[in-house]
């Protein structure tokens with residue numbers, strides 16, 4: 001009997017945690033910065049994968065044959081920063097900057113969005129593993145929003161070539 005009652009708190013705690021883990025507040029299920037609900041998020045995810053020319057597992061970890069969408073990865077973090085700094089506020093602010101570490105290198109991407117004057121465009125510069133890169137892209141067509149596709153156009157490393165990228 002004494003043994004039994006000692007077990008109960010542990011069991012109750014385990015049940016509490018598993019309940020929290022499996023049942024997130026149902027209205028918010030699948031809600032992300034990319035979509036208000038599961039359906040919108042999934043649609044946005046397909047667009048994201050296509051814009052970057054990558055598969056779901058490039059950003060989401062595969063664990064035991066199943067993708068774990070909730071778990072964080074470096075590419076997920078980068079995708080969030082790209083959305084906040086380059087998609088959501090670049091046009092408004094005219095400039096966006098992202099820094100990220102890779103090994104011992106402090107890398108930096110700067111984007112300038114110039115809509116007026118005689119040289120409109122998206123001016124990109126990057127320092128990656130101490131190498132400089134730059135490229136100027138056309139602005140999205142009139143009335144079209146800036147998206148991941150506007151810069152990536154189906155390629156993850158469209159600025160530094162794949163050959164120079166180390167994982």
Ligand code: HEC
Nearest residue numbers: 030032033045046048049055056059069070075076079080
């Ligand atoms: C470029 C990276 C990237 C790619 C590619 C990608 N995702 Fe995601 N995904 C994310 C990020 C970042 C989030 C979290 C967004 C947030 O924090 O609000 C996310 C969230 C999700 C979620 C919601 C998880 C949760 O916490 O509820 C699902 C489901 C999902 N992705 C499915 C997919 C599927 C299916 C694909 C392939 C068609 C895919 N993703 C491709 C970056 C990516």
Ligand code: HEC
Nearest residue numbers: 075078079082083086087111147148151156157158159160
């Ligand atoms: C204003 C231009 C711009 C936009 C818009 C943009 N990106 Fe990027 N992104 C870049 C540049 C530049 C790089 C570096 C490319 C390279 O390494 O050649 C990059 C790299 C990345 C990387 C890879 C980082 C690494 O080195 O591992 C991911 C992931 C990414 N972007 C996701 C996104 C997603 C998701 C969106 C849309 C929400 C997006 N980007 C929108 C410019 C942009």
